[in-house]
């Protein structure tokens with residue numbers, strides 16, 4: 001899967017232009033699955049362009065309540081109503097700038113599943129945490145907060161985890177394929193310990209300065225099933241190049 005997180009960027013014209021450029025690039029449908037995460041205000045424009053294609057779209061956040069007096073918030077049902085299949089949750093910008101806690105992220109994941117959305121749960125350590133050798137303990141805390149809240153014996157959720165080391169986001173300094181692979185393998189062992197069933201179908205995406213020229217080496221790693229792309233997803237040519245890297249790795253080189 002290749003997902004483009006547009007973050008807080010773009011107006012309607014940009015959404016139409018970008019979506020059309022991706023649709024016109026001649027990517028093989030569903031190889032990989034390509035998902036766009038525009039701001040809420042652009043979901044309609046993206047959905048109108050992409051509705052009869054294999055391109056998918058999702059929201060960048062949701063609130064766990066179904067409806068009510070929560071000014072400024074968006075529910076899972078509202079995202080479904082916009083045709084979303086996915087929702088990004090726990091992005092480090094939400095955790096750092098808006099103070100989202102592990103417990104809140106877990107509650108949002110539960111609400112997303114309840115609404116029939118596939119959550120893309122973002123986890124990752126800061127530069128200081130990596131320097132202290134705390135990468136694995138941070139990942140364990142973030143992943144287990146989510147897994148503990150879901151009743152994995154009774155439910156078989158469809159979930160995606162995106163590993164996004166904070167030091168690699170928007171810095172141009174991607175994790176090396178080996179660093180990313182090590183973190184992904186660790187996350188997979190955490191999930192296996194909770195549910196082998198979920199671990200088998202779990203997609204693990206890497207995010208953090210993915211570009212056209214480094215995507216193939218990252219996607220080639222055993223436990224990296226695709227990418228969550230920020231800055232480069234706003235440039236159609238670069239984003240398409242990343243999708244082609246995923247296509248070629250999926251095809252075996």
Ligand SMILES: O=C[C@H](O)COP(=O)(O)O
Pocket residue numbers: 005091164168169170171172207208209210228229230231232
């Ligand atoms: O969600 C996407 C990530 O924050 C990565 O952003 P970036 O590709 O600009 O580093």
